[in-house]
Structures are given as structure tokens and as C-alpha cells.
Amino acid sequence: MPPRNEEVRTALEMVPINIIRNIIDERDISFTSRKSSELIERLLQDGWTDEQFEELKHRLAKIELERQPYSRYVSELNHISSGLDDIPEHERVEQVLLNEESDFDDDNKLVEPGFEISEANGDVVKGIHWTESINYSLTPRNEIKKQQTLYETGFEINFENDAVFVDCTRTAKASGLLSKFDSLGIETTSVGHSEFSNLRANDLVQEFVDDLNERLVEKHSQRTVGVDDPLVLEIDLVNLLLDEANLKDVKIGGRTDIMENDEVRRFRDEHDSRIVRLEGEFLLDGKWYSFKSGYTDSMGQVSVEKKGKVEERPDLVQEAFDFLFESYEDYFVDI
Amino acid sequence: MARDLQFEVQYLLSLTLVVFGLLSADAISRSINNWIGLSVVLLLAVYFSLFNILYSFEQSTSIEIDFIRKMNQYARPVLLVLSAIFAYFVAHTIAAVVLDIHLIAGIFTSSKQQIIIKYVVPFAPIGVITMVINLFLVGPIKKYEDITTKVIPNSIRVFQSQSGTQPLTIKIENDGEETIPWELSIETPEDVSLNADATRDGELEPHRAFRETFELSHSAETRRSDVLKVNIDFEDASRQEEVELRLEF
Numbered sequence: 001m002p003p004r005n006e007e008v009r010t011a012l013e014m015v016p017i018n019i020i021r022n023i024i025d026e027r028d029i030s031f032t033s034r035k036s037s038e039l040i041e042r043l044l045q046d047g048w049t050d051e052q053f054e055e056l057k058h059r060l061a062k063i064e065l066e067r068q069p070y071s072r073y074v075s076e077l078n079h080i081s082s083g084l085d086d087i088p089e090h091e092r093v094e095q096v097l098l099n100e101e102s103d104f105d106d107d108n109k110l111v112e113p114g115f116e117i118s119e120a121n122g123d124v125v126k127g128i129h130w131t132e133s134i135n136y137s138l139t140p141r142n143e144i145k146k147q148q149t150l151y152e153t154g155f156e157i158n159f160e161n162d163a164v165f166v167d168c169t170r171t172a173k174a175s176g177l178l179s180k181f182d183s184l185g186i187e188t189t190s191v192g193h194s195e196f197s198n199l200r201a202n203d204l205v206q207e208f209v210d211d212l213n214e215r216l217v218e219k220h221s222q223r224t225v226g227v228d229d230p231l232v233l234e235i236d237l238v239n240l241l242l243d244e245a246n247l248k249d250v251k252i253g254g255r256t257d258i259m260e261n262d263e264v265r266r267f268r269d270e271h272d273s274r275i276v277r278l279e280g281e282f283l284l285d286g287k288w289y290s291f292k293s294g295y296t297d298s299m300g301q302v303s304v305e306k307k308g309k310v311e312e313r314p315d316l317v318q319e320a321f322d323f324l325f326e327s328y329e330d331y332f333v334d335i
Numbered sequence: 336m337a338r339d340l341q342f343e344v345q346y347l348l349s350l351t352l353v354v355f356g357l358l359s360a361d362a363i364s365r366s367i368n369n370w371i372g373l374s375v376v377l378l379l380a381v382y383f384s385l386f387n388i389l390y391s392f393e394q395s396t397s398i399e400i401d402f403i404r405k406m407n408q409y410a411r412p413v414l415l416v417l418s419a420i421f422a423y424f425v426a427h428t429i430a431a432v433v434l435d436i437h438l439i440a441g442i443f444t445s446s447k448q449q450i451i452i453k454y455v456v457p458f459a460p461i462g463v464i465t466m467v468i469n470l471f472l473v474g475p476i477k478k479y480e481d482i483t484t485k486v487i488p489n490s491i492r493v494f495q496s497q498s499g500t501q502p503l504t505i506k507i508e509n510d511g512e513e514t515i516p517w518e519l520s521i522e523t524p525e526d527v528s529l530n531a532d533a534t535r536d537g538e539l540e541p542h543r544a545f546r547e548t549f550e551l552s553h554s555a556e557t558r559r560s561d562v563l564k565v566n567i568d569f570e571d572a573s574r575q576e577e578v579e580l581r582l583e584f
Contacts, residue, residue: 197483197508200542243506243546245488272485 003053005044011056012040015063016310023056065314066306070321071292073166073174074300075188076333077157089159094120096184102130110150123160129153129177153177157186161329164188171296178299191333192295193274198243201274208293208331209235209259209278215327216282223286230283235259237279239294243272281307282324289320293328300332340390343414347386350421351379357428366435368453371424378417385410419461426457479572481511482539486565490579497530497550503578506546507567509539517545518568524561527553527580555582 154167193201277294
């Protein structure tokens, strides 16, 4: 049974116009228009089989993956205390997590919250932590309504660089998972500069920026010869925490690179403050990415988002994240 | 350290008063060497003129002029020399007056001994004072100069539940080169409780900081104001901060 036109249309509407043009090219249709609605209309006329629709959905997943910010909470793996000392670390972690495996019933409803492991080898253990929470919220009629939400929190325990990554957007969920790990014997230590003096913390941030810039310039000059000192890194938001009676935090946003801006310098040097988050953009392999890097109380937070047109290559975002993380690791994690 | 102009003026005036007082008392000025007293007066004059210029510039304009800044730098050593000479002068006066007492003058008859007592012995108290200052004051001050302690904020409205109350943040920061052991204790007034241990201790490596947030709540029957005390103890120094609490409902 071929898919319904409406289904295909909704899926196509989520696809950016340059990819729609690609699909048209791939189907050898000669049709051009500047309106995506016309392009979609033409594609729908071409007819879709089930198989083609499945492939389209697959592509859409890749596109969404590339468009989404790749955002992770970071913690440092400290110690695994599970009593079984004679087997390798990753097997110990696996065992501990499988003791608390999640369980679903036939209708795909969560029966038992817990862990699901998707990959486990000497370098990494990856998986999902399934939880369900019940919330009560106030409706517009001023009645209390019960709400049940299923959360899937992705995690990655990386033994290569002793890092624990948590993939979710809620700080509370991430710290909840870390304390769950802690209770299971997978101990983590805090990431960031909360235990450093403000002076040293700001130095570390400056060193991070310099290091990242240097590596980007080096990468850039491998591709293009002749341009000295190109613009490859731009910080356009600086978030500071102040240890002062009157001021608590300051967020300075910029239209250009503001790391050297007078106001940023003034807050950094003349107030008792430390930089806890940076946001900006960087140029890697000819593509711009926007990024965030910093830390909340004890967890690091790193995020990368690809800018510009979609290329159906979600691996680029991951590469950019890894590139950024290499500098992040040196100045926020292993200090 | 910021200059406290009012204190400086009071200090200089009292110096002047003592010097002129001693010089004008007949019984004293007869036995002392007036030149020492006069050199104190002379230095006082120099310092007063420096002070005068600096003060008037500071009051009249907020522009920082390089020359003024330099003068400001020189004013401090002049003040140090001035107080040293003053101390010498006072010690010299005491020695001279004591020597003038007939009974004691009878013991030290040779002029050599008299010169030693009048001019060399007065250096001793200055040396002792400098040593004491160096040992007990400058050492610890140097050591703790790079330690910052902060208790934020300085007044808190405390409610019966922790959620409505602003947290109390305590920070100890070590930007020096030595590892510093510290002890922290928080004295809460009656009916006020903290969410965590009120005493902590630890060691701070160079460039490390201790930051902790405490949640307050109270169980008082009436609305009132009170004071919370935070004591931070180091090996040979301590700091105390107070936070004003207003217990509310």
C-alpha cells in the first residue's frame, strides 16, 4: 500500500529546499521553482512507493540530526567501585547498568524504569536511561492535573578520555542521572572552575579561547594558503558569575567578537567575577558552527550547532563537537 | 590599601604637637640635640607640602595625572622615614632627659658613654619595633593578603521555608603561593537553622577556592532582626563577618 499523499507532504515540508531540489534531480525531473510548495507539489505528482517513503524518513532523520544542536552535559569519570575488580572497566559498568535494565511491555509502555545499553566495548559504553515522572500542573481552570512523562536520557561513558556525557536538554535530568550513576558506584567528579579562584578561572577560560583559536587557525591554514590570521573564532556571549553583594551575574552579548571588549574586560578584571559560559561561532573546514561551552554548578555543558545549509551530513556536527571538546577537555575537565 | 586622609592629618598633627611640645619645654630642650627635633619638623614640612598638593589635586579633579601618581608613590616612603625619625627623636629625648638626672649622670661620666646613650641607644627601640612588626604583622599580612573571604549578601530576609529565602554564599579564595588550612564556623542566632553543617574545614591549594551556599530558615514566633556571624579561622589570623537577618513570615 503506497503512503498517503498527506504523509509524504508533511515529511517533505520538513526537508530544506536545497535537499528537495536534490531529490528532484535524483528523480530526473526537470522542474524548477523558487517556491518549495511548488517543488513539493511536483514531487507528489511523481508518486511515492512505501520503500521510497521509508528512505525519505531516513533522510529526514539525518537532516534533523544535522540541524539540531549537538548538546551534551559533561562530567569526569573518576572511579568505578562495583566490587568486581578483576574484569575490565567497561564490563563492570555494563554489569552494573544491566542490573537495572529497563523493561517495556507489549504496548511499548515502560514497566520498569532503568538502563538500555546500545553499545559497549573497551572504549565506550553507550545507552539510554529511561525514566518516567509524574507531575501535577495547574490547568487554566485552576484544577490540578496529573501528567505522566517518559524521559529518554542518552548517555555515553567514554573510557578513552574518562568522560561521562549526558545527552539531554534539562539540567535537572542530567544531574539526576549522574547521581544515579554515583549511587551505582560509577563515580564522577565535577567539571569546571567552581573550585578555582576567580583569577585562575578566568585565566583558564582565556587559555581555552587562545588554544581553540590556535588550533582553528592551524586547521584553516592547512586548507587555504596565504591568509594570515584569519577570523576563525568569534565569542559573542560571555556569562559571568559575580561574588559581590550587589551583582550576582552578568551576561554580555555582542554583535562581534567581544572577548577583548572593554566592558567584558572590566567585568572580568575589576569585579570579583569568573566567566562560566561562552557562546560564539567558529570556522572549521570551511563551515561555520555556533557553539556554547561552560559549566553549571558541577557539570560541564558543551554544545555545537551547524550553521548554513543542510548537507545531509550529521557526522560533521559530531566532528566539530569532538574538535571543540579537545580544547574544552584540557581547560575545563583535566586541569 | 586606600589612604585614610583624615587619619593621616590627625597623625601628622599629633606628631607636630609632640615635637614642638618637647622642643619648647625648657627643661627638655636644654639636654637634647635640637637638630634631631628640627629635622623631624623639616620632614614634617616637606610632607605637609606634598600632602597639600596631592590633596588639592585629588579634590579638584578626577583626571589621573602621571606626575601626581608618582608623587603619591613618593609620599609613602617619606611618611615612613618621618615616623622613624620621630620615634628616634622621642627615644633620644627620653635618653637625654634620663641622662640629665644627676644620679645617673654620675655613673656615665665619660663623654663617649654619654654619646652612646644619647645617640646610639635610641636606635634600639626602633629596631625592636621594626622586628616585632615584621615578625607578627607583616608576615601574616603578606601571607593572607592574597586570601579573599566573602560572605554574600550582607543582609537576608529569612522566611520560615528555605525556598523563599535568599541563600547565603561563603567564599574563601587563595591566590597566594602557599597552601592555607582554614576553618569555617557559622553562628546562627536562636530559631534560625541552616540546611548543612555549620562548621567546615579544609585546605586551600594555591589558586583554589572554596564556595558554598547555605540555605536558611527560621522557626521564630515573632518578626525580628538578628545577626548571623561567620568566623573564618586560619592558622594565625582570623576573619569575622556579620550578616544581618530579618526574620519574616
